[in-house]
Amino acid sequence: MEFVESLLTGIGLLDLIVGYDALVIVDTIFKPDPVTGRVRLLEAKDVRDIPGPSPHYVSIPQTLTIGRQLGLKMPGVVKIIAVEAKPLYHLNEDLSEDMKRRLPDIIGATKDVLSNINALSD
16 A cells, blocks of 8 residues: 655546556545535546546546556556535645544545455455
């Protein structure tokens, strides 16, 4: 198991995910009337697969498809820990106080997903 922190998006993620059997992404998600820190567990199929105007806006499903079309080994298991946040359009490297309070829940959800993936591989 390897943990990688990255600010990359779109096709830029391809180099990071090649060769793994499973992929877990923890990221924020846009929802109307978000509850800061609420966790939604998704799979790649649950994420919109909308063609983007540039390589920076390629979706996770598109990135996986491109990798497979290139003959690269792509993860067969993809889980996304989508964390609601507000506001999403004010970039900052620090967590809001609301998000800091929800961090134990986010970490717990991540541990649960990793445990389930590990159980599948045993």
